[in-house]
Amino acid sequence: MSIEMGMTRRLALAAGLGAMTAAAPAFAQGEIKLGAVLSVTGPASFLGDPEKRTLEMEVEALNAKGGLLGRKIRLIVYDDAGDANAARTFATRLLEEDKVTAMIGGSTTGTTLAMVPAFEDAQVPFISLAGAIQIVQPVRKWVFKTPHTDTMACEKIFEDMKKRGTTKIGMISGTDGFGKSMRDQCVGVAGKYGIEVLHEESYGPRDTDMTPQLTNIKNKAGVQAVINPGFGQGPAIVTRNYRQLGITVPLYQSHGVASKQFIDLAGPAAEGARLPAAALLVASKLPDSDPQKKVVTQYTEDYTKKTGQPVSTFGGHAYDGFHIWKEAVERAKTDNAARVRDEIEKTKGYVGTGGVVNMSPTDHMGLDLSAFRMLEIRNGDWTLVN
Amino acid sequence: MPELLQFAFSGLTVGAVYALVALGFTLIYNASDVVNFAQGEFVMLGGMITVFLHLAGLPLPIAAVAAILITVLVGLALYAFAIDLARGSGAVQIIIITIGASIFLRGVAQVVFDKRFHALPAWFGSDPIRIGGAAILPQSLVVLAGAALIVALIFLMIDRTILGRAILATATNRLAARLVGIPVRRIVALSFALSAAIGAVAGLLVTPITLTSYDVGTLMALKGFAAAMLGGMGSAPGAIVGGVLLGLAESFGAGLISSKYKDAIAFLIILFTLFVRPQGLFGKRVTERV
Numbered sequence: 001m002s003i004e005m006g007m008t009r010r011l012a013l014a015a016g017l018g019a020m021t022a023a024a025p026a027f028a029q030g031e032i033k034l035g036a037v038l039s040v041t042g043p044a045s046f047l048g049d050p051e052k053r054t055l056e057m058e059v060e061a062l063n064a065k066g067g068l069l070g071r072k073i074r075l076i077v078y079d080d081a082g083d084a085n086a087a088r089t090f091a092t093r094l095l096e097e098d099k100v101t102a103m104i105g106g107s108t109t110g111t112t113l114a115m116v117p118a119f120e121d122a123q124v125p126f127i128s129l130a131g132a133i134q135i136v137q138p139v140r141k142w143v144f145k146t147p148h149t150d151t152m153a154c155e156k157i158f159e160d161m162k163k164r165g166t167t168k169i170g171m172i173s174g175t176d177g178f179g180k181s182m183r184d185q186c187v188g189v190a191g192k193y194g195i196e197v198l199h200e201e202s203y204g205p206r207d208t209d210m211t212p213q214l215t216n217i218k219n220k221a222g223v224q225a226v227i228n229p230g231f232g233q234g235p236a237i238v239t240r241n242y243r244q245l246g247i248t249v250p251l252y253q254s255h256g257v258a259s260k261q262f263i264d265l266a267g268p269a270a271e272g273a274r275l276p277a278a279a280l281l282v283a284s285k286l287p288d289s290d291p292q293k294k295v296v297t298q299y300t301e302d303y304t305k306k307t308g309q310p311v312s313t314f315g316g317h318a319y320d321g322f323h324i325w326k327e328a329v330e331r332a333k334t335d336n337a338a339r340v341r342d343e344i345e346k347t348k349g350y351v352g353t354g355g356v357v358n359m360s361p362t363d364h365m366g367l368d369l370s371a372f373r374m375l376e377i378r379n380g381d382w383t384l385v386n
Numbered sequence: 387m388p389e390l391l392q393f394a395f396s397g398l399t400v401g402a403v404y405a406l407v408a409l410g411f412t413l414i415y416n417a418s419d420v421v422n423f424a425q426g427e428f429v430m431l432g433g434m435i436t437v438f439l440h441l442a443g444l445p446l447p448i449a450a451v452a453a454i455l456i457t458v459l460v461g462l463a464l465y466a467f468a469i470d471l472a473r474g475s476g477a478v479q480i481i482i483i484t485i486g487a488s489i490f491l492r493g494v495a496q497v498v499f500d501k502r503f504h505a506l507p508a509w510f511g512s513d514p515i516r517i518g519g520a521a522i523l524p525q526s527l528v529v530l531a532g533a534a535l536i537v538a539l540i541f542l543m544i545d546r547t548i549l550g551r552a553i554l555a556t557a558t559n560r561l562a563a564r565l566v567g568i569p570v571r572r573i574v575a576l577s578f579a580l581s582a583a584i585g586a587v588a589g590l591l592v593t594p595i596t597l598t599s600y601d602v603g604t605l606m607a608l609k610g611f612a613a614a615m616l617g618g619m620g621s622a623p624g625a626i627v628g629g630v631l632l633g634l635a636e637s638f639g640a641g642l643i644s645s646k647y648k649d650a651i652a653f654l655i656i657l658f659t660l661f662v663r664p665q666g667l668f669g670k671r672v673t674e675r676v
Contacts, residue, residue, distance in 0.1 A: 175646070204649050208597070212393050212640040212641030213645045215392045219389055233503040240512075243512075245392070245514075245521050
């Protein structure tokens with residue numbers, strides 16, 4: 001492709017759909033084209049924004065080092081603003097016009113599932129950054145994902161409960177998408193760990209007082225622990241109300257609130273709350289012997305230096321997607337879609353921000369429960385518990 | 387029985403805030419026939435400005451007073467630059483302007499502050515007080531006392547001062563009020579300032595319990611509006627009773643029936659009021675002559 005054509009395309013894109021291309025101008029022939037449809041703006045921008053920044057940072061770093069297989073990488077990013085229809089349109093565009101040989105993206109489960117048929121038809125590998133297990137179950141030949149699932153968070157919590165001899169629990173969940181989905185997953189796998197949900201309550205995403213619901217849980221005889229699947233400010237208020245009512249059984253929060261902000265909002269009430277979280281969030285707390293220590297520390301350092309923002313697990317998912325793809329291309333010694341797909345599926349022992357990835361023809365995520373660490377909040381900070 | 391007492395504490399605290407929002411609605415409605423849907427944003431501003439001034443290093447009491455003053459200025463600006471310019475338009479147009487103002491204020495707050503949730507420290511610590519097996523936060527008592535104080539002050543002012551009489555006169559008949567020399571426009575401006583102040587106080591009192599963010603106003607306005615409808619639009623005692631009843635209904639509904647329908651209760655109450663007693667509990671029946 002000539003430089004002139006590249007310029008025209010860039011102008012057309014900028015003028016047309018408000019879409020974004022990476023700052024890389026067209027290189028000489030032979031560049032490797034990597035596509036990304038992300039929810040950079042809109043309600044899911046907390047996912048898409050760090051993902052875009054991460055991909056751009058990694059591509060830039062790799063190009064500065066001479067690129068991949070001696071060829072420059074051209075990253076083409078489109079913003080679907082969280083809209084599944086827009087995502088599908090951009091997916092078609094990436095495949096038919098930009099002719100990308102791989103795609104990393106799909107910030108939400110909705111946008112991912114909308115794009116899956118396009119990539120399956122075109123036979124181009126697609127590494128999704130969204131949470132739901134439905135993306136890789138049943139296994140689709142061309143689709144992979146890097147984030148852990150809500151089910152795994154539930155399993156991690158149940159594993160911890162089992163260790164402590166807890167079998168009867170109460171649950172209070174948010175009615176937002178995240179809370180609902182995780183609640184369903186938890187109820188689904190509870191039986192496997194011999195755990196019985198004695199009482200269930202819910203609250204709206206904007207609710208400001210959960211004492212009535214928690215009073216009912218408190219009064220339910222036999223409850224040995226409480227799980228609160230939720231996202232945003234809800235879990236912080238639940239935690240405050242929990243202490244206000246003087247409930248003494250352990251409180252488990254979800255990975256949805258694994259951020260410093262939760263501790264700030266819940267204040268002293270957060271003391272003793274447990275939750276599963278990715279290693280990335282506790283990078284500095286990991287022992288040096290931890291296999292993930294190096295990668296999470298490095299990524300945290302690079303990302304905060306580059307963007308001036310704290311890391312999130314979402315950007316980490318994009319980091320993992322990029323490096324799994326990069327290593328697959330290196331092994332395949334070509335960016336040929338079919339060969340790269342086969343190599344992605346053979347990924348073994350990749351140590352990323354989300355855990356150690358071992359893919360197989362029947363597992364296109366490749367993470368196990370070691371992806372999560374069990375944390376307890378002590379003295380206003382995370383502590384690793386074993 | 388302790389659980390019933392717990393539901394009551396919870397309902398009273400939330401209800402006191404609804405009552406203050408409803409009172410803000412009532413003051414403006416009486417003075418100008420306008421339902422000000424930016425009322426919830428006053429609550430948001432009260433909380434958010436206090437949070438950010440406190441973060442900037444101001445002591446909490448000074449941050450709180452400054453937040454009230456700034457919110458009052460916003461209320462006056464809303465009147466001067468939006469409502470007053472559109473005087474002569476119908477009530478519906480002006481109500482739509484207030485909805486626009488509410489969206490505008492939310493947008494500005496998003497840019498000036500941020501999109502995250504924030505908390506304020508509780509005034510007297512966060513160790514709950516245990517009464518009869520139920521637990522109440524000291525801050526809930528602060529909210530209740532603050533609401534009671536505001537209500538008392540408003541009623542005293544309306545009952546005992548010339549200014550209050552002027553507000554009352556304007557509410558009763560604007561033309562007649564103007565004829566006897568009451569500066570009606572200034573009285574309406576005053577009602578916006580007062581409503582803004584009440585909203586801001588509600589916001590900063592309740593933030594230590596409920597947390598705040600740029601978009602808490604929408605739900606506050608809806609709940610406050612439901613409370614004002616229940617009590618009878620335009621009736622100050624009605625606003626208080628409506629707010630407290632709504633808070634109690636939500637908390638007992640969530641505790642005894644199902645927490646799934648907690649937010650639906652407010653809307654059921656609006657519908658029920660409109661069907662059964664459109665003038666509300668304390669409202670006067672209005673007959674319009676054709």
